[in-house]
Amino acid sequence: MAKFQSFQQMMDKQLTVPSQLLTNYVSLGIQEQELVVLLQLHRFRWEGNAFPTPEQLAGNVTMSSQECSQILRRLIQKHFLTIEQEKNERQIINETYSLEPLWEKLFEEKTVRQDTNYDE
């Protein structure tokens, strides 16, 4: 019989995702592979790694590191992702991915109105 993780381990692993990402990514022009890379970036950041390499991403998806690189570039070009430079406490500059442009698009007022008539 399968032995399961402790509840503590389960609780330690719960990640928060805005449901609007799942309901609105298509209307924002995001494809499934790009969505999964965005989710992985969100998860890596939550685990304390705000600048995962394409190789680290590729270790968690079915795509190669080259494909992950391309998707990252495309997400930056399409303004869902930026690279930020942050000075840490020892004055060393760290690069991090910020999903801020994605969150802004998702949390804009118009993205909530789901029941309106899009009769174009």
Add this chain to the structure above:
Amino acid sequence: MAKFQSFQQMMDKQLTVPSQLLTNYVSLGIQEQELVVLLQLHRFRWEGNAFPTPEQLAGNVTMSSQECSQILRRLIQKHFLTIEQEKNERQIINETYSLEPLWEKLFEEKTVRQDTNYDE
């Protein structure tokens, strides 16, 4: 300038996802399109719709309802998803998707690959 949703609306929309789904789906033999359908089923359930139709799914992904049907069938065949029958308070049988088999696979002890050397 963009007008944003209220914080209340943002807080109302936060969904919890086990991070193990993102770190372990590849090793479970799940592809990105299947992963996204699983996430959508999880979200629909959380919104109170535990048995979304292929058409409802297709309204939130880049795939057609036929492709969504195929993916649902495949997820059932691969034992990540089951269809449950529940009697509601008025004794009417409702069908619901249950992600229980997926959670079981994710929360099995072996899926946590962190502290591997148990040789003491």
Add this chain to the structure above:
Amino acid sequence: MAKFQSFQQMMDKQLTVPSQLLTNYVSLGIQEQELVVLLQLHRFRWEGNAFPTPEQLAGNVTMSSQECSQILRRLIQKHFLTIEQEKNERQIINETYSLEPLWEKLFEEKTVRQDTNYDE
């Protein structure tokens, strides 16, 4: 031996709470009993009941419904809570508690006290 809920039931019950509520309530002048009422209002709303009665609140805390009423009044006076009137689809006016003023206080820039040296 104890029998546990299904993982599906566990996953269905996960609530998202801004950690700033826990780190900043004291500096906002909120006490533990008030904090718990705020958390309960957040939970009720998330379960679909955005206007729980003092009796419903009292059913989940160690305080009486009179005490819950007093705390609700105090939270409104201290501008953490408002009562909103919303028209539903059948044009009937519903009253709901909104935690928007609380979220605004929590998400104001100054509440993040991490990188303190803004030496402008």
Add this chain to the structure above:
Amino acid sequence: MAKFQSFQQMMDKQLTVPSQLLTNYVSLGIQEQELVVLLQLHRFRWEGNAFPTPEQLAGNVTMSSQECSQILRRLIQKHFLTIEQEKNERQIINETYSLEPLWEKLFEEKTVRQDTNYDE
């Protein structure tokens, strides 16, 4: 006008809490002050500090460090909390608080049935 945190900062701060903690703590014999200490332990752990001192706890609640110490002792005596010893990668023993006994009580089958008659 108030300036708000970035959405990224907000998203980075979302904590997952089992709603059963809020619906069932009273029936488990937990009081509001104890509940808040449990929530703070859960938050500290999530932030990477699995063994906060009474002083660190007191810095986030209206209680003194002495009162926090007493509550910690009481939570251990009442079997909601344990102190675990973990060997880290450098073979140094770390003490951590584990909320496992609390989660077990919350996730036991019987704790879900809210509307049943407990008159047997």
